[in-house]
Amino acid sequence: MEYKITFNHYQQGLEQGKFLGLTCNACHSVIFPPAAVCRECGSSDLTPTELSGRGTLRTFTVVRVAPEGKKPPYIVAMAELDEGPWALGNLINMNPDAADMGLIGKRVSLGRHMVKGDTYASDDTWVLTFALKDA
Amino acid sequence: MRQVAIVGAAMTKFGVSEKTNLEMFAEAGLEAIARSNLEPRDMEALFFGNCLGDFEEGQLHMASFAHAELGLPVSAPATRFESACATATVATRHAALLVGAGVYDVVIAGGTERATKMGTPLATRTFAMASQAQHESSAGITFPGVFAMATHLYAHKYGIPLKDLKRHMAGVAVKNHYHGSMNPKAHFQKKIDIDMVLGGMMVADPLQLFDCCPFSDGAAAVVVANAGKAKDLIKNPIYIAGMGQASNGPLYLQKDLTRVRAREASIAQAYKEAGIGPDDLDVIELHDCFTIAEILALESFGVYDFGKAYDAATKGETALNGARVVVNPSGGLKAKGHPIGATGAAQITEIVEQLRGESGPRQVEGACIGLVDTLGGDLGTVCNIILTNRAN
Numbered sequence: 001m002e003y004k005i006t007f008n009h010y011q012q013g014l015e016q017g018k019f020l021g022l023t024c025n026a027c028h029s030v031i032f033p034p035a036a037v038c039r040e041c042g043s044s045d046l047t048p049t050e051l052s053g054r055g056t057l058r059t060f061t062v063v064r065v066a067p068e069g070k071k072p073p074y075i076v077a078m079a080e081l082d083e084g085p086w087a088l089g090n091l092i093n094m095n096p097d098a099a100d101m102g103l104i105g106k107r108v109s110l111g112r113h114m115v116k117g118d119t120y121a122s123d124d125t126w127v128l129t130f131a132l133k134d135a
Numbered sequence: 136m137r138q139v140a141i142v143g144a145a146m147t148k149f150g151v152s153e154k155t156n157l158e159m160f161a162e163a164g165l166e167a168i169a170r171s172n173l174e175p176r177d178m179e180a181l182f183f184g185n186c187l188g189d190f191e192e193g194q195l196h197m198a199s200f201a202h203a204e205l206g207l208p209v210s211a212p213a214t215r216f217e218s219a220c221a222t223a224t225v226a227t228r229h230a231a232l233l234v235g236a237g238v239y240d241v242v243i244a245g246g247t248e249r250a251t252k253m254g255t256p257l258a259t260r261t262f263a264m265a266s267q268a269q270h271e272s273s274a275g276i277t278f279p280g281v282f283a284m285a286t287h288l289y290a291h292k293y294g295i296p297l298k299d300l301k302r303h304m305a306g307v308a309v310k311n312h313y314h315g316s317m318n319p320k321a322h323f324q325k326k327i328d329i330d331m332v333l334g335g336m337m338v339a340d341p342l343q344l345f346d347c348c349p350f351s352d353g354a355a356a357v358v359v360a361n362a363g364k365a366k367d368l369i370k371n372p373i374y375i376a377g378m379g380q381a382s383n384g385p386l387y388l389q390k391d392l393t394r395v396r397a398r399e400a401s402i403a404q405a406y407k408e409a410g411i412g413p414d415d416l417d418v419i420e421l422h423d424c425f426t427i428a429e430i431l432a433l434e435s436f437g438v439y440d441f442g443k444a445y446d447a448a449t450k451g452e453t454a455l456n457g458a459r460v461v462v463n464p465s466g467g468l469k470a471k472g473h474p475i476g477a478t479g480a481a482q483i484t485e486i487v488e489q490l491r492g493e494s495g496p497r498q499v500e501g502a503c504i505g506l507v508d509t510l511g512g513d514l515g516t517v518c519n520i521i522l523t524n525r526a527n
Contacts, residue, residue, distance in 0.1 A: 007269055033270055039388055059291070059392070061283035062340040063275055067260035070275045078284060078386065086390045088271050099340065104291045115273050120264065125273045 004046050005034035014112040014126035019053050021083070022046040030083040053110035055079040057103050057130060058086065062096040069118045075099055079108050079130050089128030107133040136235040138362035138527055140372035143171030144484040146355035149472030150322040151251045156188055156197060159354035160247035161204040163480075168205075168243065171358040172368050175206040178358075179239040181213035182230040184222035184246025185476040190261045191249045205243070217476075219265040220424060221511030222246050223355065224479025224518040228378050230359045231520075235375075240364055245356030248474035258350050262475075265512040267385035276386075279339035279347050281513040282425035285392035286341055289427065292393055293442040301341055304426035305332035306449035308345045308469055311423060314455060315466025317497040320481075322351045322472030332426075346426040351472030355480035357487070362526065373487045376504070377409030377521040386513050398435040398510065398517040405506075405519040413437040416460050417502040418489050420482035422510040422517075423467040429453075432508055433462065461499045464489065479509040483520065490524040 005013075005020050010033055013020035021032035026043035032051055037044045060077035063070070075091040090113065091099070108130040115127045145166035147159050154162075160183075168175055183198040194200070202213035216226035223246035230244035250258055259277055266272040266281070286304070290297045309329055315321040327345060335344035365372035381400035383389055389396065406412055413436050421436075423429040433444040433453070438460060452459035465471045465485040468478060486505035488494050507520040 033387075039384070058390075059284040059288040061280045061287070061342075062337075063277055063280050064336075064340070065255065065259060065277065065279065065338045066275060067263045067272075067277060068256035069260065074275055076274055076276045076280050076284070078390075080390075086387045088274055088276065088385075088387045090274050101287065101290065101297055104287065115275075118260075120260070121268055121273065125269065127274045128270075 001036060001044055003036055004048055010034050011126050019051040019110055021049050021051050021085070023049045030085055032081060032083065032085040032087065051081060051083050055081040055087070055108055055110065057106045057108050060091055060099060060103055062099050077130055087128050089130055092129045093131045109133055137237060139231045139235045139375045140360055140362040140365035141357050141375070141483065141487050141522065142360045142365050142368050142372050143167040143358040144487040145170060146320055146477070146481045146484045147353050148320045149351045149353035149474060149481070152249065152352035156185060156192060156194065156247045156249045157200055157204045159249070159352065160201050160245065160356065163245060163354040164205045164243055164356040167245070167356040167358050173241065173358065176208055177241055178207050178211050178243045180211050180233070180242040181205070181207060182216060182226040182242060182244035183213055184216045184226040184480070186217055186219060186222055186248060187250065187261050190257065191252045218516045219511035220422065220473070220475045220478060221509040221516045221518045222476045222479065224482070224507060224509035224520060225380060225516070227357055227359065227480060227483060228380055228518055228520060231375050231378060234359050234361055241358065241360045243356055243358050245354065245480035246476035247354035248476035249352045250350040250474055251352050255350070270387065271385055277339060278513070279342050279425065281386065282427050283339040283342045285431065286427045288391065289393045295445060297341055300445055301333065302329065303446045303449050304346060304430070305329045307423065307426040307429045308332045310448045310454045311463050311467040311469040314464050314497055315470025317495070318466050318471060321466040321470050322349055323466070323470045342425055348424045348468040348473040351474045353472060353474035353477050353481070355477045355484050357480055357483050371491050371524065373490050373522050373524055374526055375520060376411070376523045377405040377407065378519065379404030380518040383515050389514060392514065393431060395431055395435050395510070395514050395517065397514060398432065401517040401519045402436050405521050409521045411504065411521065415504055416506050418464060418486065418499040418505040419460055419462045419508065420465060420467070420485050420505070421462060421508040423463055423469050424473060424510070428510070429462065429467070436506070455497055455499065464494065464497045464499055479507065479518065482507045482509060486522050490522060
């Protein structure tokens with residue numbers, strides 16, 4: 001079994017502004033971020049695809065007590081992508097103190113930002129971001 | 136499978152401790168062995184829980200040192216379990232499986248944690264290591280943050296104004312601190328009120344300080360024995376009626392965080408093995424790491440329908456002498472404290488004492504069947520153990 005898209009390959013995609021995922025040839029679900037097998041049906045018959053980068057915000061929080069090395073406050077959110085998968089990332093271009101329940105259901109566009117590694121997770125990582133469409 | 140019993144259970148006081156992980160574990164372990172009328176040399180294996188010893192004390196491979204601290208024979212293997220906050224319940228389940236299978240007759244299980252040593256920033260960082268590293272903890276998600284996102288989802292999904300939901304969540308904290316006020320082993324033994332909860336500092340919107348359990352130090356241990364032998368050891372063994380354990384992946388695969396699918400799968404296994412349902416439970420120790428977590432758990436168990444448990448505490452249905460079922464008489468993680476590697480064994484200790492009628496002012500009168508529920512990571516591991524004071 002070989003990964004169709006490794007984490008490293010996915011990261012290179014993010015660097016170029018591409019959201020690389022997989023389509024399951026057995027049940028047609030979209031897998032994002034990429035994985036070895038389809039979460040829905042377990043098939044490893046997968047074809048690389050590129051996601052649209054559009055979705056709907058489903059939930060969020062404002063982190064005010066942060067892990068060592070992070071500067072609060074910042075927003076962590078989950079969005080349902082138009083292709084089906086959910087993704088977790090940071091809601092950006094928004095004052096955290098203005099975040100409220102009204103965000104849920106808002107349309108968002110996907111982006112990415114670089115998060116530097118720390119003592120424990122030494123890899124620098126491209127992390128998903130969400131931005132409100134009308135912002 | 137042979138029937139399996141708990142013959143001894145003990146915990147240290149939870150809170151802030153000057154003792155080492157090993158010292159705390161030996162205190163709890165030796166007391167559990169003594170309560171079983173056994174000696175350390177009688178233990179055939181150690182199922183040892185610890186999550187963060189490497190960060191707390193620079194100590195890996197703690198199981199073999201815990202084994203030595205207890206004075207167990209060299210022939211008794213010691214194995215470390217790590218399932219984030221569900222660690223000690225998972226360790227105990229595996230102990231019970233091997234006793235049930237006939238591999239061992241008497242073993243000890245439990246865990247220890249010294250979380251306060253790390254301070255809040257490092258503790259928050261290390262706890263976040265139980266989230267998926269590449270896709271989730273890299274975004275700065277914290278454990279309060281996970282349950283905060285579940286809270287917003289819950290309010291939206293069931294159309295409950297956030298302000299109202301938060302008042303009902305505060306009711307969970309008030310109830311569990313009330314229970315904790317009767318538990319001399321609890322980290323916090325003071326009652327609080329709803330205004331205190333709603334006046335606390337914001338940790339992760341909308342969760343405030345009193346919505347969150349503390350970082351704690353402590354240890355707990357249980358002696359697990361073949362039920363056929365248990366009656367010869369002590370007069371009141373507590374029997375394992377059913378167990379369950381299930382796993383789920385990162386948050387982005389779980390999607391709707393108001394439905395803890397690992398818990399739904401785990402409790403189904405435990406109910407099936409025990410041949411009971413939610414209405415049969417007399418007392419529950421569940422994983423209230425955050426106030427919303429108690430609400431989600433009661434719905435997963437089927438004690439309440441989905442979307443209906445949010446006001447259980449404010450209606451007085453889950454408190455001692457409450458109308459429905461007593462939830463977290465120990466004070467729960469909220470007030471008793473949450474030394475993550477030890478928590479599950481402390482929950483078992485509480486249920487064992489409740490089913491023996493030994494819980495003093497917080498005794499649930501006539502309790503016969505109790506449920507232990509422990510959640511690990513961001514809803515990715517759940518382990519359940521149903522205990523009863525009646526032999527098959």
